[in-house]
Amino acid sequence: MDAREWLLVSTLVFLVVAMVASFVRLVQGKTLWDRILMLNIISTKVILFVATLAVWMDSLILLDIAISYGIIGFLTITLLSKFIMAGGREK
Amino acid sequence: MTVVAYVIVILAWLFILFGLVAIFSLKNLYTRILSAATIDTVGTMLLLMGLMAASKDIADVIRLLLLVVFMLITGPISSHVNIRSAYLVGIPLDMKDGDGHA
Numbered sequence: 001m002d003a004r005e006w007l008l009v010s011t012l013v014f015l016v017v018a019m020v021a022s023f024v025r026l027v028q029g030k031t032l033w034d035r036i037l038m039l040n041i042i043s044t045k046v047i048l049f050v051a052t053l054a055v056w057m058d059s060l061i062l063l064d065i066a067i068s069y070g071i072i073g074f075l076t077i078t079l080l081s082k083f084i085m086a087g088g089r090e091k
Numbered sequence: 092m093t094v095v096a097y098v099i100v101i102l103a104w105l106f107i108l109f110g111l112v113a114i115f116s117l118k119n120l121y122t123r124i125l126s127a128a129t130i131d132t133v134g135t136m137l138l139l140m141g142l143m144a145a146s147k148d149i150a151d152v153i154r155l156l157l158l159v160v161f162m163l164i165t166g167p168i169s170s171h172v173n174i175r176s177a178y179l180v181g182i183p184l185d186m187k188d189g190d191g192h193a
Contacts, residue, residue, distance in 0.1 A: 022111070022114070037114075040169055041127060044135055051138075052138075058148070063151065074168075077172065078168070082172070085175070
């Protein structure tokens with residue numbers, strides 16, 4: 001295991017730790033918008049995780065998966081925010 | 092694989108760590124969303140550029156560049172939409188935690 005693989009694997013471990021910390025904050029959840037913010041940050045971390053995994057495994061398909069996951073995360077945040085802005089389920 | 096990739100990836104770790112510290116320590120909703128979103132965008136850019144320096148194939152570099160452009164466009168937009176929905180619902184700008192709203 002050379003230095004390049006060491007760097008990539010420690011990046012993967014660090015991203016998993018960051019995701020767990022963000023998930024703790026999502027469960028605590030001070031307000032609704034805090035939870036949406038944590039969802040945004042976790043989706044960004046998942047994209048970075050998949051991209052790092054793709055570079056580590058030399059796989060082009062995983063990079064395409066990362067790009068499409070980015071599109072799905074953006075749509076999730078935008079549509080949830082518009083739903084809340086229109087009044088949520090109460091209206 | 093050069094020293095450049097090491098330096099950029101370790102800078103990205105520092106930025107992501109600062110973003111987590113900001114999320115856990117700030118008291119105002121708007122300050123939290125602003126600092127978390129901007130620091131997170133910078134960390135994403137730096138980590139993807141470090142991966143570009145660490146990858147071996149040119150096709151990897153092109154896809155990572157596409158991902159950088161996409162994240163640079165959509166990250167600020169999604170945090171802006173989030174903050175706008177909080178403001179239009181009626182959270183006051185100087186609300187501290189535990190003021191009884193929401």
